[in-house]
Amino acid sequence: xxxxxxPPVSVAASEIVLKNHPNLHLQLxxxxxxxxxxxxxxxxxLKSRVQIKATSExxxxxxxxxxxxxxxxxxxxxxxxxxxxxxxxxACVSAGNTxxxxxxxxxxxxxxxxxxxxxxxxAIPTSNGxxxxxxxxxxxxxxxxxxxxFGIMGSVLSSATDNLKQPKVxxxxxxxxxxxxxxxxxxxxxxxSECQHINYIGFIEGNDIFSGKCDVVVTDGFTGNNVLKxxxxxxxxxxxxxxxxxERNWLNKLVGLLIKPILKSFKQEIDPDQxxxxxxxxxxxxxxxxxxxxxxxxxxxxxxxxxxxxxxxVPQRIAKEVEQFVNxxx
Amino acid sequence: xxxxxxPPVSVAASEIVLKNHPNLHLQLxxxxxxxxxxxxxxxxxLKSRVQIKATSExxxxxxxxxxxxxxxxxxxxxxxxxxxxxxxxxACVSAGNTxxxxxxxxxxxxxxxxxxxxxxxxAIPTSNGxxxxxxxxxxxxxxxxxxxxFGIMGSVLSSATDNLKQPKVxxxxxxxxxxxxxxxxxxxxxxxSECQHINYIGFIEGNDIFSGKCDVVVTDGFTGNNVLKxxxxxxxxxxxxxxxxxERNWLNKLVGLLIKPILKSFKQEIDPDQxxxxxxxxxxxxxxxxxxxxxxxxxxxxxxxxxxxxxxxVPQRIAKEVEQFVNxxx
Numbered sequence: 001x002x003x004x005x006x007p008p009v010s011v012a013a014s015e016i017v018l019k020n021h022p023n024l025h026l027q028l029x030x031x032x033x034x035x036x037x038x039x040x041x042x043x044x045x046l047k048s049r050v051q052i053k054a055t056s057e058x059x060x061x062x063x064x065x066x067x068x069x070x071x072x073x074x075x076x077x078x079x080x081x082x083x084x085x086x087x088x089x090x091a092c093v094s095a096g097n098t099x100x101x102x103x104x105x106x107x108x109x110x111x112x113x114x115x116x117x118x119x120x121x122x123a124i125p126t127s128n129g130x131x132x133x134x135x136x137x138x139x140x141x142x143x144x145x146x147x148x149x150f151g152i153m154g155s156v157l158s159s160a161t162d163n164l165k166q167p168k169v170x171x172x173x174x175x176x177x178x179x180x181x182x183x184x185x186x187x188x189x190x191x192x193s194e195c196q197h198i199n200y201i202g203f204i205e206g207n208d209i210f211s212g213k214c215d216v217v218v219t220d221g222f223t224g225n226n227v228l229k230x231x232x233x234x235x236x237x238x239x240x241x242x243x244x245x246x247e248r249n250w251l252n253k254l255v256g257l258l259i260k261p262i263l264k265s266f267k268q269e270i271d272p273d274q275x276x277x278x279x280x281x282x283x284x285x286x287x288x289x290x291x292x293x294x295x296x297x298x299x300x301x302x303x304x305x306x307x308x309x310x311x312x313x314v315p316q317r318i319a320k321e322v323e324q325f326v327n328x329x330x
Numbered sequence: 331x332x333x334x335x336x337p338p339v340s341v342a343a344s345e346i347v348l349k350n351h352p353n354l355h356l357q358l359x360x361x362x363x364x365x366x367x368x369x370x371x372x373x374x375x376l377k378s379r380v381q382i383k384a385t386s387e388x389x390x391x392x393x394x395x396x397x398x399x400x401x402x403x404x405x406x407x408x409x410x411x412x413x414x415x416x417x418x419x420x421a422c423v424s425a426g427n428t429x430x431x432x433x434x435x436x437x438x439x440x441x442x443x444x445x446x447x448x449x450x451x452x453a454i455p456t457s458n459g460x461x462x463x464x465x466x467x468x469x470x471x472x473x474x475x476x477x478x479x480f481g482i483m484g485s486v487l488s489s490a491t492d493n494l495k496q497p498k499v500x501x502x503x504x505x506x507x508x509x510x511x512x513x514x515x516x517x518x519x520x521x522x523s524e525c526q527h528i529n530y531i532g533f534i535e536g537n538d539i540f541s542g543k544c545d546v547v548v549t550d551g552f553t554g555n556n557v558l559k560x561x562x563x564x565x566x567x568x569x570x571x572x573x574x575x576x577e578r579n580w581l582n583k584l585v586g587l588l589i590k591p592i593l594k595s596f597k598q599e600i601d602p603d604q605x606x607x608x609x610x611x612x613x614x615x616x617x618x619x620x621x622x623x624x625x626x627x628x629x630x631x632x633x634x635x636x637x638x639x640x641x642x643x644v645p646q647r648i649a650k651e652v653e654q655f656v657n658x659x660x
Binding site: 064209219222223266 | 553561566
């Protein structure tokens, strides 16, 4: 139970999710002495569906992946992933160190056959709902094969979680014309357009990510990470500027008070909490990364994301899709 | 005189800039029959400072750079660049096809010695003013040398136009730790930190672009282009959502009317017009690219940007800085 706030937030979120899902069982990995008092207030039914798994080590936010792999054999992160590998649980949700989670997940759960590298994927808001974007930072260098695999995985995830028959897959580029882009992007476009399993709609530009033009945005981890963080940055800047306008003089302050309920409903529409929970796709098991600073509500969303992926058998579906595609080529 | 709106916008902007700068002379390249009637209403003083240069060809927005280079020898774009090369003018401002402008500028003006490739740089808003970001799409693949040169050019432009002694230069990456990023980024970081001519502050992440942490953001053209366009996309999405909240019911509509003046002053703060005018740096002359759909106000800003760069001798300063740096290494 990592993240910036540790067990208090994770346990509070667990209680809500257990109430929402009467058949759900949770294993909580971490410091027993911290977790135990927090679940004391749970109802008997909820208590009967929670198991505390005491662990003696913690992967710190600044630990190198290699440290987490080699030196912390009893970390809560590792133990939670092993429980997925061993079939004791069906998914792992963690708010811990992303690099360590990625390395440990790859080591314990292994990659789906035909997928070279795991990717981080999450839903982001668009004008007509949301779109899935990957990769968000797991892979800084991506060749055409890897980008193509991102296309398959994104398509499967979007199809499974949003019940879409043929999710529209776009490839991020600096223009829509065929001649634009670097070599990996051009080659990946070629492969995506030849693949009958993917509803590939072509290149999209940065501004189209949020326009709802496609259901899946494929890009390398360097670009995806910077685009996502820059978007967060400009939202923060706009909120700051808007706040300062409403604090400029007493009249604006008064109007600001009046429109507070309206701005609140605006905030809810773009509430980042509802987009918390990034999936590490390409692994043989389900791993969802919650934001380090996630609130209770945001953590609930990350756990719910994991539940949906369990219900929809996402890793199995990806494996099947890759296998079909490989067979169709040979 | 290209762009989406052609001479009407460019000529109206020219009139304003000529009034603002009593010593300014402008040459307008394009269709004489379109431009002539538009300057008829100019005062005698302004008329005396405008020269129409009739050209017979136009680079279209979807012309390939090679077409502009080889087949359109009398295009307004090419002729305007040649006038800079021949010393008839000190800067070229164009709202035309970016790829063609880049190719023609490189061909006519040539690169500054020691700079491999031109880059596109523009100012973007931050919480405490603005920051310059480059490259924005001229170079999709950038090695460490090219990224390092971007650092020098960005630093010189920021120093010259904002009168900063030591602009803070940051390198965009997916984390602040040294181990993060791809090879070109890691090597460029090494070179930037060793260079005493640059106030290099280290890696910055996407969210820091808009926080005002640095005066210059260095990145490759693929990432920069996507980050910039994605930022435009999310601003559009937020504006859309905000508008829909104020249209939800009659009460919200009424409040919306009341706060219109406040929202207007908010809009002015983030008005993209004031950031119009991206510079093609690295060339031996000054070339400013105005947005294709720029308004009169935005076009004025692009021309003003070119004037500042003439006054501050930006290309000469970059050349001097590169020369000093090369000498200090040999």
